[in-house]
Amino acid sequence: MTMVSIRFLAATVILNIFLRRFDPSARLRRRDVLPLLASGLCGVTIYFFFESRGIKLTSASHASLIIAVIPVVTVTVEAIIFRTRIAWLVAVGIALSVIGVVFVVGRPTGFKSLSGDLFMFGACAAWVAYIILSKNLHTRLSEIAITTYQSIFGTVFLIPFALIEHSQWVPISPVAWLSLAYLAFFCSALSNFLYIYALSRLGPISVSPYVNLIPVVGVLGGVALLGESIRWTQVLGGVIILAGVLLVGRREPSGLPIEG
Numbered sequence: 001m002t003m004v005s006i007r008f009l010a011a012t013v014i015l016n017i018f019l020r021r022f023d024p025s026a027r028l029r030r031r032d033v034l035p036l037l038a039s040g041l042c043g044v045t046i047y048f049f050f051e052s053r054g055i056k057l058t059s060a061s062h063a064s065l066i067i068a069v070i071p072v073v074t075v076t077v078e079a080i081i082f083r084t085r086i087a088w089l090v091a092v093g094i095a096l097s098v099i100g101v102v103f104v105v106g107r108p109t110g111f112k113s114l115s116g117d118l119f120m121f122g123a124c125a126a127w128v129a130y131i132i133l134s135k136n137l138h139t140r141l142s143e144i145a146i147t148t149y150q151s152i153f154g155t156v157f158l159i160p161f162a163l164i165e166h167s168q169w170v171p172i173s174p175v176a177w178l179s180l181a182y183l184a185f186f187c188s189a190l191s192n193f194l195y196i197y198a199l200s201r202l203g204p205i206s207v208s209p210y211v212n213l214i215p216v217v218g219v220l221g222g223v224a225l226l227g228e229s230i231r232w233t234q235v236l237g238g239v240i241i242l243a244g245v246l247l248v249g250r251r252e253p254s255g256l257p258i259e260g
Contacts, residue, residue, distance in 0.1 A: 001161035002169065004048045006180050008155040011188035015148040018193050026145040035133055036149045043130030044154020049161065050122035058116025059228045064218025065101075066120040068241045072097040073128050081132065093247030096240050103237025143196040151188070215242070 019026055028036070055063050072094050078084045086094075137146050172180075215238060222228040 001049065001052065001158060002165050003180065004052055005155065005158040005162040007184045007188060008044060008048075008151060008158055010181070010184035012148070012151045012155050014185060014189035015144075015151050015192065018189070019144055019148045023142045023144050026142060026148075028149060029140070032137065032140060032149075035137055036146070037153045039130050039133035039137070040150035040153030041157050042126050042133060043150055045157040045161075047123050047126040047130065048158070050119045050126060054116045054119030054123060056116065058113050058120065060222035060226055061219040061228055061230050061234065062113070062117055063120050064215040064222070065234070065238050065241055066117060067124065067218075068215040068238075068245055069097045069101055070124050070127055071245050073124055074131050077128050077132065089247050093244040096244030096247065098244075100237040100240030100242075100244060103233050103240060144193065147192050147196060 051063070075084075075086065075090060076094060079086050134146065134150075141149075219230060219234075219238060223230055
């Protein structure tokens with residue numbers, strides 16, 4: 001959590017610079033504080049609490065493919081909470097994604113792998129809560145303002161977790177600093193900005209297929225860069241998950257994670 005806190009402290013500074021450049025008139029109003037606070041808590045603090053532990057205990061391939069079910073879970077939760085009607089193709093997509101996850105997780109190689117997968121499912125749940133809580137914020141605030149304020153609140157909640165780890169703090173190596181700088185600038189600030197820019201120009205229907213490439217890149221990166229092995233059942237599960245996501249994506253999506 002110390003690592004995540006440093007990452008988001010830096011990302012928040014960068015996002016504030018973007019905000020002053022692209023939406024200088026943005027103001028935080030009292031009625032927006034609670035939804036921004038709650039969504040920042042879920043989308044930053046709780047999400048990365050689960051993800052940072054999950055990615056440590058499972059493979060990057062597993063983590064990426066499990067995160068791919070977020071659009072499916074979102075549609076299901078929206079249907080339950082807002083009584084949204086689910087088309088039969090979407091229902092088929094939900095079923096496929098569940099089957100795909102079974103193939104991906106399979107028989108875990110040990111307690112650590114199972115725990116890591118469960119933490120990643122916790123991250124999925126946190127992001128779905130973030131999407132639901134953020135649902136109507138765009139009617140009053142620009143996307144860059146929403147992202148910046150959520151990052152601020154999420155970072156504030158991260159700091160106590162970092163302080164709890166004080167006894168475990170060690171000097172950060174130059175390589176680790178470079179990794180944190182990369183995560184802060186490219187993954188937490190620039191990617192958010194580019195995603196928001198694309199949404200404003202192309203719309204969510206055109207943008208969402210690119211977001212669905214996250215698990216593909218995650219799996220390929222895990223194999224090529226980290227030397228992870230992947231079973232044919234996991235490849236099959238990934239294909240089934242993506243097929244399910246594409247079917248669910250036939251309706252306009254509410255939002256997707258853009259970070260790992």
